[in-house]
Amino acid sequence: MTGSQLSHVAMEMGIILLSNGAETYRVEESMQRICFALGAREAEIFVVPSTIIITITMPNEIPLTLTRRIHSRKTDLHKVADMNHLSRQICYESLSYDELISEIDRINAIPSYSYLLHLLAFAFIAQMFTLFFGGNFLDSCLGFIIGLGIKLQMDVMGRLETNSFFINIVGGIIASTVAVIAAGLGLTANMNTIIIGSIMTLVPGLVITNSIRDIIAGDYLSGLTKGVEALLIGSAIATGVAVPLSLLRPFWGG
Amino acid sequence: MMNYILPCLYAFGASFAFAIVFNIQRNKLLLSALGGMLGQLAFVIFLNVLSNQAASYMLATIAIALYAEVMARLTKSPTTIYLAVALIPLVPGGGIYYTMLYFINGDIELGASTGIETLLISGALAVGIIMVSSTVNLVRKVMLKRKARMGKKYHYGQKN
Numbered sequence: 081m082t083g084s085q086l087s088h089v090a091m092e093m094g095i096i097l098l099s100n101g102a103e104t105y106r107v108e109e110s111m112q113r114i115c116f117a118l119g120a121r122e123a124e125i126f127v128v129p130s131t132i133i134i135t136i137t138m139p140n141e142i143p144l145t146l147t148r149r150i151h152s153r154k155t156d157l158h159k160v161a162d163m164n165h166l167s168r169q170i171c172y173e174s175l176s177y178d179e180l181i182s183e184i185d186r187i188n189a190i191p192s193y194s195y196l197l198h199l200l201a202f203a204f205i206a207q208m209f210t211l212f213f214g215g216n217f218l219d220s221c222l223g224f225i226i227g228l229g230i231k232l233q234m235d236v237m238g239r240l241e242t243n244s245f246f247i248n249i250v251g252g253i254i255a256s257t258v259a260v261i262a263a264g265l266g267l268t269a270n271m272n273t274i275i276i277g278s279i280m281t282l283v284p285g286l287v288i289t290n291s292i293r294d295i296i297a298g299d300y301l302s303g304l305t306k307g308v309e310a311l312l313i314g315s316a317i318a319t320g321v322a323v324p325l326s327l328l329r330p331f332w333g334g
Numbered sequence: 335m336m337n338y339i340l341p342c343l344y345a346f347g348a349s350f351a352f353a354i355v356f357n358i359q360r361n362k363l364l365l366s367a368l369g370g371m372l373g374q375l376a377f378v379i380f381l382n383v384l385s386n387q388a389a390s391y392m393l394a395t396i397a398i399a400l401y402a403e404v405m406a407r408l409t410k411s412p413t414t415i416y417l418a419v420a421l422i423p424l425v426p427g428g429g430i431y432y433t434m435l436y437f438i439n440g441d442i443e444l445g446a447s448t449g450i451e452t453l454l455i456s457g458a459l460a461v462g463i464i465m466v467s468s469t470v471n472l473v474r475k476v477m478l479k480r481k482a483r484m485g486k487k488y489h490y491g492q493k494n
Contacts, residue, residue, distance in 0.1 A: 101356075101414075102412070103414065106412065155355070155356050155357065156356075156357040157356050157357055157358045157359075157412070157414065157415050157418075158357050158358060158359045159357075160412055160414070160415075161358075161359060161362075161411040161412055164411070164412050165410065192357040193354055193357060197354060198354065198355060201354040201355050202351070202355065204347065204348075204351040205348050205351040205352060205355070208345075208347040208348035208351065209344070209348050209423075209427070211340075211344045212341050212344035212345060212348060212423065213427075213428060272431065272435070275431060276427050276428045276431045279427060279430075279431065280422070280425070283422060285352065285418050285419070285421055285425065286356065286414070286418040288418075288421065288425070288459075289414060289417050289418040289421055289463070290414065292459075292460050292463045292464065293413075293417075293463070293467060295464075296463075296464050296467050296468060317430070318430055318431070318433070318434040321431065321434060322434050322437075322438050325435065325438060326438050
């Protein structure tokens with residue numbers, strides 16, 4: 081395998097891992113593993129949440145550097161798991177360039193769950209967390225509706241490429257507006273519970289986990305970036321929730 | 335008794351839905367959702383024994399992190415799959431909300447104390463994950479070294 085082929089394969093692998101929610105060290109390790117398994121003499125890889133830089137030196141060749149910037153990120157842990165498996169598999173059995181490319185294409189084309197299922201899952205999260213924090217059945221149904229609304233809003237705004245800070249502010253606004261109005265109409269006495277349950281759908285669980293795990297692995301740059309992202313999302317949610325609570329105060333009478 | 339079991343079931347349901355949102359493979363959905371239930375169960379038990387919130391959160395996180403490491407080894411998949419899903423029911427969403435609510439109600443003191451409590455809980459979650467991951471890494475390194483040394487001995491033995 082030539083140096084340019086190898087760097088291409090490693091880069092494709094890293095891009096899929098990084099843009100689907102893998103930790104920084106996992107991306108670096110996987111790319112390094114495949115480079116050494118396929119005959120590179122040296123492989124230097126630098127990964128931050130938005131960029132991958134890789135320099136490969138094949139025996140008797142000059143070093144080759146490739147840089148790729150990541151623009152959109154989503155969460156698809158199925159792809160991460162399969163890609164991780166592939167990178168370990170390469171160490172045991174040798175695959176040709178074409179086989180590797182077709183395997184990477186297969187992983188990249190793995191379908192995620194259908195949109196309807198995602199929508200229902202979102203609403204179900206809000207419903208379950210409303211019950212979890214002590215709401216009754218009617219409260220949980222309100223949570224279900226808010227969950228649907230938040231998911232639809234996130235997708236519409238995501239398609240318009242709004243930043244995640246603003247998306248979470250609007251999510252918080254939706255959650256607390258519906259809850260405040262329901263409380264004002266006398267539908268529920270547990271306004272706080274509904275709001276808490278619904279905003280749990282916005283909690284960046286994967287970002288928090290990856291931030292901590294990156295910091296443990298010594299990737300302070302990525303760890304801090306993700307930590308700041310989690311903090312910003314948290315404060316965005318609180319800001320969004322605060323707006324209707326303050327403006328509609330006469331309505332809910334707090 | 336029902337007051338303890340029902341939240342665990344709700345945590346299970348929420349974790350299951352989060353596993354779908356994260357697009358986790360179909361045959362691992364159930365295992366990752368069980369982690370969320372385990373975290374809540376451990377939290378409730380430790381809270382009853384210790385009656386200390388931050389410590390209970392830390393011990394519950396240690397429980398789910400251990401669960402995640404074991405499951406990751408058994409199913410040969412990344413630890414994150416189990417850890418991220420199981421962690422979410424422990425995230426102090428209520429703390430964030432009440433901090434904000436007290437502040438906009440003008441109750442600065444209560445808001446500050448709730449905020450610090452929330453920060454403490456977040457720190458407890460982080461410490462729990464750090465302790466387990468670091469210990470597991472250490473154990474793995476020691477085992478790898480021992481294996482390498484044994485391999486060498488075996489190799490020398492064959493030569494002779």
